[in-house]
Each structure stands twice: as C-alpha cells, then as structure tokens.
Amino acid sequence: MKLNKQWRILTVGDGDLSFSHALSLQFPHSQLTASVYDSENVLLNKYKDNSYNSLKENQVKVLTEFDVTEPSSWQRVASHSIDVVIFQFPLIPAFSDFDDFKQQKLSVNTLNRRLLRLFIHFAHQNVLDPNGPMLCIITSKDVKPYCEWDIESSLTQDLDINYLGQSVFNINDFPGYKIRNVDRDKHVKDTSGISYVWSAKTTSDELPHLSRPHYLSDNHCRFCRAGPFLTDKDKLAHTNSKKHKNMKKHHDDWMEYLKSETLS
Numbered sequence: 001m002k003l004n005k006q007w008r009i010l011t012v013g014d015g016d017l018s019f020s021h022a023l024s025l026q027f028p029h030s031q032l033t034a035s036v037y038d039s040e041n042v043l044l045n046k047y048k049d050n051s052y053n054s055l056k057e058n059q060v061k062v063l064t065e066f067d068v069t070e071p072s073s074w075q076r077v078a079s080h081s082i083d084v085v086i087f088q089f090p091l092i093p094a095f096s097d098f099d100d101f102k103q104q105k106l107s108v109n110t111l112n113r114r115l116l117r118l119f120i121h122f123a124h125q126n127v128l129d130p131n132g133p134m135l136c137i138i139t140s141k142d143v144k145p146y147c148e149w150d151i152e153s154s155l156t157q158d159l160d161i162n163y164l165g166q167s168v169f170n171i172n173d174f175p176g177y178k179i180r181n182v183d184r185d186k187h188v189k190d191t192s193g194i195s196y197v198w199s200a201k202t203t204s205d206e207l208p209h210l211s212r213p214h215y216l217s218d219n220h221c222r223f224c225r226a227g228p229f230l231t232d233k234d235k236l237a238h239t240n241s242k243k244h245k246n247m248k249k250h251h252d253d254w255m256e257y258l259k260s261e262t263l264s
Helices: 018-024 040-046 052-057 098-103 108-127 232-239 242-260
Strands: 009-012 032-035 061-063 084-088 135-141 162-169 193-199
Touching (some): 009 108, 018 032, 018 052, 040 052, 084 108, 108 135, 108 242
Parallel strands (some): 009 084, 032 061
Antiparallel strands (some): 162 193
C-alpha cells in the first residue's frame, strides 16, 4: 500500500485504532480521520490496548458508531473532503446464535460482498473528492473465506467505479499496527495481505505499483483463481469440480442479490 503524503485519509472499521495510529505517525493529523463501528464505551471495554485516547489527544478526528452500510454515517464526514478511504481486513461478525442466522436470507458470502460493495459505493457518493484521486482501498487476506468473494470482479458491477489493481500489504510499513480478530480482544499472527484499489476517476496508469492477477485474464476461472487451461478437457474438468460448483453458487447468489438491491 503506497500512500501520498498529501492525501486526506479516512479509515473505517479500524477496531482498536492501531492502524489509524500508525498512519498518524506518518501523516499530518489534520489530514487523517479515523472511524470505528463500536461506540466509545464498547471500544474502550473491548480492547484493553487501544489508540482512542492517543489519537484524540493528538487532535485526530475519531468517529465512533460508524457503520459503512449506512449513509447517515458517511454524512458525518465533510462532503467530498477525502482523497482515500481505507478498510483493513473487513469481515462481518459471526452470528451470535443459530436463530439469528436462520432469520438471515442472504448467505455469509453475499453479506461480506455486500459490506464491501456498500463501502465502495457510499465512499464515492459521499466523501471522496472528485478533484482528488478518489481511491477506495480494501486490504484482505488471500485465504478462505476472503478469497471466495471474487473481490476484483463482483463488487462494483453496474457501478461507474473501476478496479485498478492490487499490491502486497506490508505490515512493517505501519509500525504498531496489529491485526485483530473480529469482535475479540486478541491479535492474530501477521499474515500476508493484499490491498485492492478502486476508483471512479484515477486510472491504473497513475498508480504503476498496482498489478492485476493472472487469473483475471482469458482462459482462467476468476471465481476459483485457476488456470490457464491448456485444453478444453482441462477447462471442462475444472467446471465440473466441486470447488468450481461451490464458487459458482456464491456467484449466482450474489447476482440474485444484485437484482433486488436498492442503492440510495
């Protein structure tokens, strides 16, 4: 992840705020806005080691109870005042009990895609400055379930927003940042991450450090990140595989959701 020192940055869903704190050591505090999903009380009680007070003392704006799926949350940030919005390792929390899960009509895979799609859409609609690069960055893991979201191709379908490419996320570039388990006061081991980038304006030519994975090219299966297929027989065998059928179901579920989606 390469960030220009002149950019105005908004972080979202930054659990213990350690990523925002790492940014505050590198960027002018006036250019940084941090946000978390939790309330102030929940944040302070959940994470014994958090950066909330440190950021506030250094005049970094911190927004609590910021829900990326709600337009009202985005409207708390000055309109079109941001150059890049960053969402680190997003994942919907596990359902608290089986009854909650049964009441949910959408699959967990679809719910995670929806979370990321709304993040990208509302960021562009509400806070990204058309006079800037207009970047949305999502850093995610390259393992299940994250790699099953077709993150490069499915999130901005029918939106005037383009996937520009990706780069390896190096946690060492952000001293003090510790990745958390969702909803738990526990760090996870440093893991390889990939930062994916979208924009309604900037082109990939303007960000030469980004690359596009081979599985998005012809004669590959982007769902499964498989290929190239050397023969029609190889391609057919993959199409009939259990893995592909499972990924195709995720895709079909997502397309069904998009049919009924209403974006404000």
